[in-house]
Amino acid sequence: MAKIVAGIACSHVPAIGVAIDKGMTHTDYWQPLFKGYPAAREWLAKLAPDVAIIVYNDHASAFSLELIPTFLIGVADRFPIADEGFGPRPVPAVKGHPGLAWHLAESLILDEFDMTIANEMPVDHGLTVPLSITCGQPDAWPFPVIPLCVNVVQYPPPTGARCHKLGAAIRRAVASFDQDLRVVIYGTGGMSHQLQGERAGLINRRFDTAFLDGLTRDPLALTKITHTEYMREAGSEGVEMVMWHVMRGALDDEVAEVYRHYHVPASNTAVGLMILENRSSA
């Protein structure tokens, strides 16, 4: 049987990808952020998962305003790297896992989560930056990936509570897959940031710290945070943190925090990285 063994919460700031791609990670500006990544890479290399589900949002790359899927799952065997307006990132294309992805699509829909299914889709920094952060710069990514997109670009995104429930449905679906696979799930985006308007640059370290603490101990309390509260307290783009709830909902009720790194700033954003292991697989 397949099993989710761990979750990774990870910001996906595009500038982090640029810093990696241009070899700037050792500069005075970037070093304080990047010094927090090797430990996570070592943990993940040791875990050596068979497949990763990456929950992220597309940023006007694969999808425009023409079609706006609230929840979408990618079932392809390969996902090319998107041109987001400045050329594709120089990173390997992403290998999919159609077997588990189609099982998830069918199971989730029958479990009353009406997923959009994508057979062809380029992936953008929302998915590739967390891969770069946790895997470095390999010639090929070390595991196949199932992209799971959540709309956060057109208001309203799904609620935190709905995202948590989707995560729980993903946990059930993975558990009913008949191959022995060890699965890791990423929740990406955040933490506090605002990219737009006169209020751009908003950062709320206190909110972020409480969110990181609560995600392990009492995630259901965090699912009650409204979109307006995210936007007011953590910046208009801080609402991306609903995607972390999908990851958390896919884990056991009892988890152990095994790693945390937090840094301000990466460009306009507060960056968080946290690893949670299911107690049952620790």
Add this chain to the structure above:
Amino acid sequence: MTETRDYDSIPGTYVYDARRARIGYALNMFCMSLNKPENRRRFKENEAEYLDGYALTPEQRRTVLERDWLGMLKVGGNIYYTIKIAFCDGLTFQDVAGKMSGVPKEVYAKMMLDGGRSPDGNRYKRTTGEQQRG
């Protein structure tokens, strides 16, 4: 945009909701076209002519041609879309954020290095003197 929402009380913030989506579609779809290198080249060659291919209002057109980043948001621009114009110009998210908040690039960069803009005093319009949209 007469209907009010509870997040309208947040200062300096332009939530891309149904009200903005209904006026911003053409503007944002123009921005989306810049994902293609050929379109970026054509836009840079003759911006006015390229914009003729999209049903922008005169004010939307002005904000693009004048790179009025804040103005674009007020006429239905979505930051994830309008940023593609900035990428065409060789600007970064931080460059544009500085321009939207009305401070020089160096001042904005220093604010971020010092921990970012505090939420204190920036949660509600009444504390920054802005009028609530009605």
